[in-house]
Amino acid sequence: MAQTPSKLVSLAEAAQSVASGASLTAGGFAHSHQPLAFTRELVRQGRSQLTLMSVAECWVAEFLAAAGMLEKVYFSNFMFEGYGRCQRFSKAVEAGTIAVEDHSHFGMVSRLMAAGLGLPFMPILAVSGFEPAAHKAKRLDSPFGNGVVTAVSPLKPDVAVIHAARADRLGNVQLFGTTSVIEEQARTAAQVIVTVEEIVETDVIRRQPELTLLPALMVDMVVHVPYGAHPTGVYGYYDHDAPHLADYYAASRSETDTAAWLDRWVHGLPDHFAYLDTLTISRLLRLRVDPALGYLHEVRHD
Amino acid sequence: MTDVSRDEYMAVAASREIRDGDTAFIGTGLPMVAAYLAKATHAPRVNLVFESGIIDPQPVDLATGVGDYRLVHGSTKVAGTFYALSLLQQAKVDIGFLGTAEIDPYGNLNSTVIGPYDRPRVRLPGSGGANDIASMAKRFVVIARLDRKRFVEKVQYLTTPGFLTGPGAREAAGLPGAGPVRVISDRAILGFDPASRRMRVERLYPGATLAEVQEHIAFPIDAAPTLEIEPEPDLHLLRLLRDVIDPDGVYVGRDER
Numbered sequence: 001m002a003q004t005p006s007k008l009v010s011l012a013e014a015a016q017s018v019a020s021g022a023s024l025t026a027g028g029f030a031h032s033h034q035p036l037a038f039t040r041e042l043v044r045q046g047r048s049q050l051t052l053m054s055v056a057e058c059w060v061a062e063f064l065a066a067a068g069m070l071e072k073v074y075f076s077n078f079m080f081e082g083y084g085r086c087q088r089f090s091k092a093v094e095a096g097t098i099a100v101e102d103h104s105h106f107g108m109v110s111r112l113m114a115a116g117l118g119l120p121f122m123p124i125l126a127v128s129g130f131e132p133a134a135h136k137a138k139r140l141d142s143p144f145g146n147g148v149v150t151a152v153s154p155l156k157p158d159v160a161v162i163h164a165a166r167a168d169r170l171g172n173v174q175l176f177g178t179t180s181v182i183e184e185q186a187r188t189a190a191q192v193i194v195t196v197e198e199i200v201e202t203d204v205i206r207r208q209p210e211l212t213l214l215p216a217l218m219v220d221m222v223v224h225v226p227y228g229a230h231p232t233g234v235y236g237y238y239d240h241d242a243p244h245l246a247d248y249y250a251a252s253r254s255e256t257d258t259a260a261w262l263d264r265w266v267h268g269l270p271d272h273f274a275y276l277d278t279l280t281i282s283r284l285l286r287l288r289v290d291p292a293l294g295y296l297h298e299v300r301h302d
Numbered sequence: 303m304t305d306v307s308r309d310e311y312m313a314v315a316a317s318r319e320i321r322d323g324d325t326a327f328i329g330t331g332l333p334m335v336a337a338y339l340a341k342a343t344h345a346p347r348v349n350l351v352f353e354s355g356i357i358d359p360q361p362v363d364l365a366t367g368v369g370d371y372r373l374v375h376g377s378t379k380v381a382g383t384f385y386a387l388s389l390l391q392q393a394k395v396d397i398g399f400l401g402t403a404e405i406d407p408y409g410n411l412n413s414t415v416i417g418p419y420d421r422p423r424v425r426l427p428g429s430g431g432a433n434d435i436a437s438m439a440k441r442f443v444v445i446a447r448l449d450r451k452r453f454v455e456k457v458q459y460l461t462t463p464g465f466l467t468g469p470g471a472r473e474a475a476g477l478p479g480a481g482p483v484r485v486i487s488d489r490a491i492l493g494f495d496p497a498s499r500r501m502r503v504e505r506l507y508p509g510a511t512l513a514e515v516q517e518h519i520a521f522p523i524d525a526a527p528t529l530e531i532e533p534e535p536d537l538h539l540l541r542l543l544r545d546v547i548d549p550d551g552v553y554v555g556r557d558e559r
Contacts, residue, residue, distance in 0.1 A: 081367025085425070109383060126477075294374055
C-alpha cells in the first residue's frame with residue numbers, strides 16, 4: 001500500500017498559510033473548543049485586513065479584533081456567556097474600523113452550507129435577511145409551485161481553523177461533545193487546518209468511526225496543540241478557565257489594558273508551550289474535567 | 303408576601319408558558335431556570351433544545367450558558383448548531399424564549415445595534431438564533447425588564463420579527479410561526495391583543511399598578527379586558543428555585559422586590 005503522507009505541521013507553519021487579506025472561519029461555540037492557540041499564533045505573527053465568516057466563534061473574533069487584524073466580519077452572534085458583549089470587537093464596529101454583515105445563526109450556517117455543497121444558493125424558510133440586502137438574501141418562488149423560500153447566497157472562506165479532541169496524522173478528526181459549525185465550515189473552506197489535543201494512531205480512529213467528525217479527505221493540515229482551546233474548554237478534556245476569561249474580560253474594557261494583556265499572553269511568549277508554562281501545570285491540571293460528569297464540578301459561575 | 307423577588311416572579315411566569323410534552327428552545331439566563339423549573343414540576347416530559355446542539359439534557363448543575371458542558375450531562379444527543387436550528391424549520395419546536403435590548407408594541411425585537419447600522423452608538427451581540435426562533439417556533443415568549451429605553455414605539459433595527467406591522471403581516475411575510483404570545487417583565491406579564499396584535503397588560507405582580515407599568519413603557523399600552531393579579535408562587539416552586547435550581551442566585555436575584 002502506498003504511504004500516505006502525514007499532514008502534521010507545526011503551529012507556526014499552519015498559521016503561515018493564512019495571508020493578510022484572507023478570509024477565515026473558525027470552530028467553537030461560547031466557551032467551548034475555539035482554536036485559540038492558533039489565534040494567538042496568528043496574532044504573534046501579525047496579519048492585517050482579515051475577513052471572518054463566522055457564526056459563534058466569539059473569542060477568535062475578539063482576539064483578532066483586539067489585535068487590529070480584522071477588516072470585515074460576517075456573523076450571527078458574538079456574546080461572552082456569563083460576561084457580556086465582546087468589548088474590543090464591539091468598540092471596533094462602533095469606531096467604524098470593522099465592517100459587519102449580520103445574519104441569524106441559521107442564515108449564516110446556510111450561507112456556509114451553500115458554498116460547502118457547491119450550490120449557487122441555499123433555500124431556507126426564515127426571512128434571514130432582516131435588513132433585506134439583495135446580495136445576501138432574496139425571496140424566491142419554488143419552481144414546483146409549493147411555496148416561497150428565502151434564498152441565501154454562498155460564502156466561501158479561504159481557511160477554516162478547527163480545534164478538536166484528537167486526530168491521526170492523516171487528518172481523521174474526532175471530537176466529543178457539541179460540534180458547533182465544524183462540519184459545514186470544513187466543507188466550505190478552501191483549506192482546512194485542524195489543531196488537536198492528541199495525535200492518535202489510525203487504528204484508534206477506526207475502532208470508533210462513529211466519533212469521526214471530519215474524515216482525512218476533508219483536512220489539509222493537522223497540528224498537535226494540547227490545551228489548544230485554552231482559555232475555552234474541550235469536552236472530555238478540560239473545562240473553560242473562568243478566572244482567565246474574567247481577567248481578559250476586565251482588561252478588554254480599556255484599549256491600554258487589552259494591549260498589556262496581549263503583550264503578556266501573546267507577544268511576550270515565543271510559542272504555545274511557553275504559554276502553557278506561564279499558566280503553570282497545576283493550573284492546567286485543575287481544569288481537567290471530572291470524567292463521570294464531563295465537566296469540572298468545582299467551577300462555579302463567576 | 304413581600305418575600306418573593308421580581309426575578310422569582312419572572313422565572314415562575316416563564317416556566318408556566320412551557321406545556322408538558324413541548325419541545326422548547328432555550329437560551330442562557332432566566333429561560334434556562336424557567337425550563338428546569340417546568341421540567342421539575344408541571345412539564346416533566348418537556349424536551350429541551352439548545353442552539354449549541356444539545357438535545358434533551360438532564361443537567362445536575364446550572365449551566366453558565368448554552369455551550370456549557372454542564373448541559374451535555376444526561377442529554378440524549380449532542381450535535382451541531384445546524385442540527386439544532388434545523389429543528390425549527392421542521393416545525394419541531396413548540397416554544398422559544400428571547401431576551402432583547404428593544405421591543406416595540408408589536409413584539410418586534412432589536413438585539414443588533416443602537417444607532418445607525420454602519421456606525422452604531424452601541425454594537426449589540428446580534429441575532430444568534432433569535433430571528434430563527436421568532437420566525438419558525440410555533441410560539442415565542444419575550445423576557446424583558448420594563449424600561450422606557452427598552453419598550454419603544456419603533457425598534458432601531460429589526461433583528462427579530464414579532465407581529466411586524468400588525469394583523470396579517472407575519473403571514474404576508476411567509477413566517478411559519480405564530481409569533482409572540484407573552485412578554486414577561488419585572489412588574490407585569492404582558493400579552494398581545496388578538497385583533498390588533500398590539501401589546502397589552504394582562505397580569506400585574508402583587509404591589510405593581512397599571513399606571514406604574516405604563517410609566518415604564520414608552521408607547522401607549524392598555525390593560526387587557528380582565529386585568530389579573532399574579533398570585534404569589536407556591537412555596538414548593540420557590541424552594542426549587544432557591545435550593546435546587548439556582549442556589550447561588552446566578553440568574554434569579556433574591557433582593558429586588
